[in-house]
Amino acid sequence: MGRKAYSDDLRHRVVEAVAAGCSRRAAAKRFAVSASSSIRWVELQATTGSVSARVQSRKSRSPLEPHAAWLLELVAKEPDLTLAEIVARLRTQRALITSDSSVDRFFQRHGISFKKNSARRRAGTTGRGRGTGLLEGRPGQP
Numbered sequence: 001m002g003r004k005a006y007s008d009d010l011r012h013r014v015v016e017a018v019a020a021g022c023s024r025r026a027a028a029k030r031f032a033v034s035a036s037s038s039i040r041w042v043e044l045q046a047t048t049g050s051v052s053a054r055v056q057s058r059k060s061r062s063p064l065e066p067h068a069a070w071l072l073e074l075v076a077k078e079p080d081l082t083l084a085e086i087v088a089r090l091r092t093q094r095a096l097i098t099s100d101s102s103v104d105r106f107f108q109r110h111g112i113s114f115k116k117n118s119a120r121r122r123a124g125t126t127g128r129g130r131g132t133g134l135l136e137g138r139p140g141q142p
Contacts, residue, residue: 005053006033014038015045064106067094071103075112083114 010031017027018038028038045051064071067090074089075081081089083100090096090103107113 006037008052011041011051015041015051018042060109062102062106062109063096064090064098064102067096068106068110070094071106072110072112075107 010033014027014031014033014037017030018024022030024038024042025035028035031038041051071086071090074086083103086103087098087100090098
């Protein structure tokens with residue numbers, strides 16, 4: 001994972017220090033950034049006229065992305081499928097071997113969450129519930 005980009009304010013101050021006569025390495029030391037960052041920012045200012053961070057686009061490497069339309073349609077038609085069932089369908093209908101976690105990450109990227117509903121009921125709580133009779137019926141107890 002990459003780091004968060006430095007602020008434009010810091011970038012401007014480093015470039016201005018270099019423009020005022022400071023060397024790139026001295027400006028980097030003065031503002032506590034790496035020399036390579038200072039050098040890149042000055043070059044970026046010279047070539048583009050801006051020191052703002054470039055937009056980083058990441059292309060998804062997921063093998064599920066080519067099947068996105070099929071997966072989204074499948075879940076729209078059959079919303080009660082479990083992740084394991086979706087993985088099985090991918091294996092049989094699309095000849096794609098994947099895992100539950102990969103399918104889960106795919107749906108997270110596409111903004112689909114699986115909420116609990118009547119088809120996906122949670123198990124009841126374990127332990128004592130109301131009316132277990134442990135304290136009921138004893139003399140002197142409410």
